[in-house]
Amino acid sequence: MKIQRLSLAACVVAGTLLAVAGCAAVPAPMSAPDAGVFFDDFSQPSVSALVAGGWTVRDQRGHPGIDGAGWGAGALSLVDDPAQRGNRLLRLTARTDGTPAGTTQAQLCHARKYLEGTYAARVRFSDTPVQGPDGDVLVQTFYTVSPLRFAYDPQYSEIDWEYLPNGGWGDARTRLYGVTWQTVRLDPWDAYNQPLQHVAALGPAGGGWHVLVMQVAQGRSRFFLDGRQLDEHGGRNYPVVPMAIAFSQWFVPAGQLAGVSVPRAYEEDVDWVYHARSRVMTPAEVEQAVQALRRSGQTAVDTVPAAEPPLASTCDF
Known part of the structure; x- marks a missing residue:
């Protein structure tokens, strides 16, 4: 009997590569669907409850952002969703009066145990401050990261x-970056990475809420915005050690409004975050999984095993 060789796309079932008849040439290193899931829809009553559930609030000064700026639980809150009754949101608030002492930045990290698989979050970006004049250069993020132990680690x-x-970094355009990193030296700055740039306003004028998905598998990292693939990276920029899932909002050095001391505040909201360990899922499959968890009343799930040996999530980068 002749065995028909199927295309790679035809050998992908529910986002998982299968070594089956006709797909013998397709590698299948990804684990089974029970490899673990992490999900949080931020329904906790307080930031302290977040911490009790495994999250870490950054409180250490340092990179990135304004040298001397503060970090801490005061920059994070859990608020009711004005658009959906009964829903709650994680809010990251960055504040500044133009001075390091008057600047507070926000960062929240989960355990350092995530590597290959699918990452996703529903995030509301904002283009303008909720208080004070506009114009500060700031960064609103969803990312995964491991510690930088030394320059060029x-x-x-x-x-x-x-x-x-x-805008920022020599380009005034409003835009979304997707970046994979090989290594970096902070001072003087020397980075080895691969970026994508999607030039668009994604705050309220651009819809505000967006679903960000990253597929990390078989040496490739793929970026999806609202279901559309923007880019694919690989090679030396592929992650090699377990990372923490994180969100942050911070000000770019030298990007603050010159000579303006009026306080201003910017907000970034997160509706939910999801990770499927060692599984490649399409954006549509992620949304289906999230909705299924919510319908079943599960607001926080973590079946992703800890790294062996366990790794500290320092939440300071």
Whole structure:
């Protein structure tokens, strides 16, 4: 009997590569669907409840952002969703009066145990401050990261979504970055990475809410915005060690409004975050999985095993 060789696309079933008849040439290193799921829809009553559930609030000063700026639980809150009764949101608030002492940035991290699989989050970006004049250069993020132990650390791993509502880094355009990292030296700055740039306003004028998906598997990292693939990265920029899932909002150094001391505040909201360990899922499959969890009343799920040996999530990068 002749066995027909199927295409790679035909050998993908529910996002998982299968080694079946006709697909013998397709590798199948990804684990079974029970490899673990992490999901949080931020229904907790308080930030302290987030911490009790495994999240870490950044409170250490340092990179990135304004040198000398503060971090801490005061920059994070859980609020009722004005658009959906009974729904709650994680809110990250970055504040500044133009001085380091008057600047607070926000960062929240989960355990350092995530590597290959599918990552997704529903995030509301904002283009303008909720208080004060507009114009500060800031970064609103959803990302995964491992510690940078030293300059040019060969094990450093990071995959980012970064939204720049007021431009930055020599380009005034409002845009979304997707970045995979090989390594970096912070001072003087020297980065080895691969970026994508999606030039668009994604705040309220652009819909506000967006679903960001990253597929990390078989040496390739794919970026999807609202179901549409924007880019694919690989090679030396592929992550090599377990990372923490994180969200942050911070100000770009030298990008603050010059000479303006009026306080201003910017907000980034997160509806939910989802990770399927060692599984490639399409954006549509992610949305279906999230809705199924919500319909079943599950607001926080974590069946992803800890790294062996366990790794500390320092939430300081």
